[in-house]
Amino acid sequence: MEMGGGAAPPQGQQQPPPGAAAEAAAAPRPAAERLNAAVVQQLNLESVKTRALGLDKAISRILGDFDAYARANSSPKWQDVIGQFSMVSMELFNIVEDIKKVSKAFAVYPRNVSAENAAILPVMLSSKLLPEMEAEDNTKREQLLYGITNLPIHTQIEKLKARIDMIGSACEAAEKVIADCRKAYGLASRQGPSLVPTLDKVQAAKIQEQENLLRAAVNFGEGLRMPGDQRQLPSSLPSHLVDVLSFGDNTQNFGDNSGVYSKNTPAFTSNAVNNQGTPIQAPGAQQIGRSAPSPSGVSGTGNFDNASTPPMPYANSPRSSTNMMNTPSPQQQLQQQLQQQQQQRQKMMQVPSQHQQQLHSQQQLRPSSTPGVLGQSTMSQLHDLQGQAQQKLQQLPGQHQMQYSQSLSQHFQNRQMQSMQQNMAQNQLNQGSQLRSHLSQFTGAGNNALLNAAQASPNSQMISNISTAMQSQSFLPRMQQFGLNGGHPQRNHASQMLNDQMFGMGASNPSSMVGMQQQQQSVFGNMQTNVQNLQPGMVTLPNPTQNPNFPQQRQQNQQ
Amino acid sequence: MECVVQGIIETQHVEALETLLQGLCGAPKERVRVHELCLKSGPNLGVVPSEVRLLCDLALPTPTWTVRHVGGAVRGAAAEQICVQVRQVTESKASNNVLRFFYALGYKLDHELLKVGFAFRLQRGAQITVTVTSAYKMPKLHSTDEAVLITPSIQLVEITAPAAADNYNEVVSAVTSLCEHLAPLLHLSKPGVSTGIVPTAAAAAASLMLNSGGKTL
Numbered sequence: 102m103e104m105g106g107g108a109a110p111p112q113g114q115q116q117p118p119p120g121a122a123a124e125a126a127a128a129p130r131p132a133a134e135r136l137n138a139a140v141v142q143q144l145n146l147e148s149v150k151t152r153a154l155g156l157d158k159a160i161s162r163i164l165g166d167f168d169a170y171a172r173a174n175s176s177p178k179w180q181d182v183i184g185q186f187s188m189v190s191m192e193l194f195n196i197v198e199d200i201k202k203v204s205k206a207f208a209v210y211p212r213n214v215s216a217e218n219a220a221i222l223p224v225m226l227s228s229k230l231l232p233e234m235e236a237e238d239n240t241k242r243e244q245l246l247y248g249i250t251n252l253p254i255h256t257q258i259e260k261l262k263a264r265i266d267m268i269g270s271a272c273e274a275a276e277k278v279i280a281d282c283r284k285a286y287g288l289a290s291r292q293g294p295s296l297v298p299t300l301d302k303v304q305a306a307k308i309q310e311q312e313n314l315l316r317a318a319v320n321f322g323e324g325l326r327m328p329g330d331q332r333q334l335p336s337s338l339p340s341h342l343v344d345v346l347s348f349g350d351n352t353q354n355f356g357d358n359s360g361v362y363s364k365n366t367p368a369f370t371s372n373a374v375n376n377q378g379t380p381i382q383a384p385g386a387q388q389i390g391r392s393a394p395s396p397s398g399v400s401g402t403g404n405f406d407n408a409s410t411p412p413m414p415y416a417n418s419p420r421s422s423t424n425m426m427n428t429p430s431p432q433q434q435l436q437q438q439l440q441q442q443q444q445q446r447q448k449m450m451q452v453p454s455q456h457q458q459q460l461h462s463q464q465q466l467r468p469s470s471t472p473g474v475l476g477q478s479t480m481s482q483l484h485d486l487q488g489q490a491q492q493k494l495q496q497l498p499g500q501h502q503m504q505y506s507q508s509l510s511q512h513f514q515n516r517q518m519q520s521m522q523q524n525m526a527q528n529q530l531n532q533g534s535q536l537r538s539h540l541s542q543f544t545g546a547g548n549n550a551l552l553n554a555a556q557a558s559p560n561s562q563m564i565s566n567i568s569t570a571m572q573s574q575s576f577l578p579r580m581q582q583f584g585l586n587g588g589h590p591q592r593n594h595a596s597q598m599l600n601d602q603m604f605g606m607g608a609s610n611p612s613s614m615v616g617m618q619q620q621q622q623s624v625f626g627n628m629q630t631n632v633q634n635l636q637p638g639m640v641t642l643p644n645p646t647q648n649p650n651f652p653q654q655r656q657q658n659q660q
Numbered sequence: 661m662e663c664v665v666q667g668i669i670e671t672q673h674v675e676a677l678e679t680l681l682q683g684l685c686g687a688p689k690e691r692v693r694v695h696e697l698c699l700k701s702g703p704n705l706g707v708v709p710s711e712v713r714l715l716c717d718l719a720l721p722t723p724t725w726t727v728r729h730v731g732g733a734v735r736g737a738a739a740e741q742i743c744v745q746v747r748q749v750t751e752s753k754a755s756n757n758v759l760r761f762f763y764a765l766g767y768k769l770d771h772e773l774l775k776v777g778f779a780f781r782l783q784r785g786a787q788i789t790v791t792v793t794s795a796y797k798m799p800k801l802h803s804t805d806e807a808v809l810i811t812p813s814i815q816l817v818e819i820t821a822p823a824a825a826d827n828y829n830e831v832v833s834a835v836t837s838l839c840e841h842l843a844p845l846l847h848l849s850k851p852g853v854s855t856g857i858v859p860t861a862a863a864a865a866a867s868l869m870l871n872s873g874g875k876t877l
Contacts, residue, residue, distance in 0.1 A: 308814070308857055312668045315811045318795055320666075320851050322698055322771035324810070325797050339804045341695065341716050341723035345759045346802075 149196060156192045163189065661734075661824060662749045663831050665839060667817045667848035667855055674792060674815055676865035677845050681780045681790055684841065689778040692793055693719040695804055696775060697759065699767035712767060714759055718804070725754045733850075734828075743839070744832045745850040746823065773797055774807045777815065785834030788821045817846060 163185050170177040197210060211222050218225075230238060243250075249257050317323035338346060669677055678689065695716040700709045715726040731748030733739065739746065754761075777793030794815045796807030819838065823831040839848045844864035847855040858864075 305856065308670075309854065311811045311814045312854055312856065315668060315795060315814055315816055316666065316852065316854065318773065318797070318810050319775075319816055322773070325771035325773055327771075327801065334801060338802055339695070339718075341718060341756070342759075342802050345756055 145199070149200060152192065152196050156189060156196065159185070159189050159192070661746060661822070661828060663744045663746050663821045663823050663828060663835050664851060665744050665819050665835060665848040666851045667819075667842075667846045668814045668857065669792070669817055669846045670857060670861065671794070671813050671815055673845060673861050673865040676868040677792060677817070677842070678778065679868050680842065680845065681782075681792075684784075684838075685780040685782050685790075687781065689780055691719045692775060692777045692779045692791060693717070694775045694793075695772065697772045698770045699762050700770040702766040702768055704766045711770070712762060714754075714762070723756065725756055725758050727752050727754045727758055742832050742836070743849060744835050746828050746832065749822075772802070773810075774804050775816075782838070784838055786821045786823070786831040788819060788835060788838060790838075791818045791820070792816070793818075817848070819848060 163182070166177065166182075166185075200210065211218075211226065214222065229235070245261070246257060249260050252260075314324065318325055334346065682689065695718055697714045697716070699712045699714065701712070702709075711730070713728045713730065715728060717724045717726070729750045731750070733745050733747040774796040775793040776796065777791060779789055779791040782788045782790065792815055795810045797810050798804060798807050800806060819835055821831045821835050842848065843858070844860050845858065845868075846861065847858050849855045
């Protein structure tokens with residue numbers, strides 16, 4: 102191996118010189134140029150070759166001796182072996198020195214030969230490229246020399262040089278452009294983007310002032326108010342205000358309450374108004390008729406005929422309760438009853454249809470149900486009262502019922518004291534049966550039970566209780582007594598109170614105590630009528646002979 | 661109740677704001693032209709005067725009237741921490757004789773103004789209405805045709821959202837998030853609190869207009 106390695110270098114040394122000196126691109130080795138004669142002479146290649154061969158022989162001889170020693174299994178004489186190695190190495194050194202003087206430029210020789218690289222040294226020393234490297238080299242050479250390979254060498258060289266120059270100039274231009282752009286965009290420098298421009302103070306102040314103006318105007322109306330003298334309606338109003346303001350607003354006459362009331366107007370607009378100057382400044386003069394309290398029963402007579410009368414004209418007005426407290430004269434009461442009946446007639450028109458049959462019957466009966474005419478049958482009056490009861494129960498909310506019940510209590514105490522008879526029980530029984538169907542619709546179960554209980558209880562008991570109740574001052578205990586009779590201790594609910602009123606009052610007369618005072622008065626009148634009509638033990642007896650007594654009794658009742 | 665914030669924007673940037681809102685909203689803008697009459701009650705209606713606003717919407721072919729009463733704002737520590745004002749508002753449509761009606765009741769005209777602009781309705785956690793208007797005053801009574809701009813260079817932006825007493829926190833957060841979205845262009849605050857304009861408004865407006873330069877709606 103070493104011999105091979107040692108022999109290869111001298112051979113390798115000879116080959117590169119001829120190849121390295123020439124540009125042997127496609128030229129084979131035999132066509133390589135000759136070295137300079139002097140160099141050749143100086144190299145003394147023949148002597149180098151001889152000496153290399155001699156050295157090779159000596160090394161091979163030593164190796165053979167070592168083989169013999171190894172086979173003989175005897176140790177060699179180390180002195181001789183060392184002497185021979187030193188001779189070999191000195192010889193190699195001399196050869197290398199001779200070459201080194203001359204062919205330092207173009208000769209390569211392995212400097213460090215060891216066991217590791219001895220195998221690869223010939224490959225590495227070879228100037229011939231590896232096959233793939235050689236193929237790659239050939240392709241690149243072809244690309245480079247495309248089109249000019251057929252020209253003479255110097256031409257090729259010039260062309261290649263021109264190409265190099267062009268590439269160089271292009272690179273320079275590109276670099277220049279990059280540098281210019283760097284400067285233009287400030288990328289070359291290390292500074293960041295410029296700061297956001299701030300408002301100068303004058304501008305900021307102006308804007309602040311404008312802003313305050315706008316906000317004040319929109320939110321609070323500052324700066325928009327016109328002095329009074331400028332508040333004149335212009336001659337030409339915008340279209341959306343033409344209809345609204347054209348007739349003026351401050352001169353409408355609302356003093357005629359009844360007129361307004363009866364007309365049932367949404368027409369504050371153009372109907373009967375004079376157009377005058379400044380609507381804005383005199384709105385105080387305007388009054389709406391409905392704000393006034395409702396007319397008294399007497400004065401409002403004419404209005405009730407109008408179908409547009411609202412259903413509850415006296416429901417909320419304070420006068421209604423006042424009227425309750427005042428005991429009108431019998432004539433007034435009579436008139437009121439007339440009016441109430443008319444009212445009720447109108448209300449019946451408004452009552453839902455499920456009661457229309459009864460209402461119609463009432464309407465038929467009503468003209469004859471005036472206090473002065475007592476020829477009617479009790480049953481008809483009972484129907485009438487029942488219908489009234491229905492209306493009142495339907496139309497009144499519970500709270501009003503409470504109010505009226507409380508105000509009614511005193512009112513009816515007086516009446517009942519005088520009018521409760523032993524007929525009450527019978528009345529109750531009779532009317533209870535007729536009322537039950539109606540009452541059950543809107544009364545609680547308790548009342549129905551009371552009704553049943555009242556029917557079940559003996560008359561005497563009821564009468565006695567009623568009579569004792571008559572003497573009591575308060576309304577509530579009476580009701581409680583009635584309630585106890587019926588076995589119902591709780592009478593707290595307002596509607597129950599009302600219904601108890603019905604029972605209480607209607608122990609003699611189950612007509613509805615609830616509702617309007619007028620109606621109540623009328624009821625009361627009818628109640629008195631019933632009281633008059635129903636003798637003890639008699640259920641229904643129209644008794645015309647008793648009619649003349651009625652006014653007298655009414656006077657008595659009102660004491 | 662409603663949650664409300666107000667802000668101002670320079671007129672030159674209104675178009676950019678419109679573009680931004682259009683992008684947020686999706687629905688086309690609504691024209692706003694409202695004649696607002698502010699009435700104050702007379703002495704016959706109580707010691708403390710009350711204020712009622714009548715809004716006549718002139719954008720539609722048929723003018724429609726609305727009655728609006730603005731109540732007090734929610735107060736307290738919590739109210740001071742949020743940037744949105746929550747106040748009681750009662751609004752109702754009315755017939756076109758509402759002005760006469762209020763005159764009849766004893767109200768007097770305190771001031772009037774005309775607002776012209778546009779509005780967008782968004783649904784971002786709550787039903788939010790953004791109104792951008794310029795306010796006009798009328799030199800002569802009710803002369804809406806001769807109205808004059810109060811502040812030519814600045815317009816008012818108002819963001820309102822109806823709320824109930826139990827959910828106004830969510831509505832407040834929805835309005836606040838929308839305000840943050842509009843922060844580059846304008847600064848919004850409670851009514852009556854002055855804000856000034858935003859320094860980045862110009863750049864933001866420029867970028868908005870640049871992006872939408874080629875797009876026409």
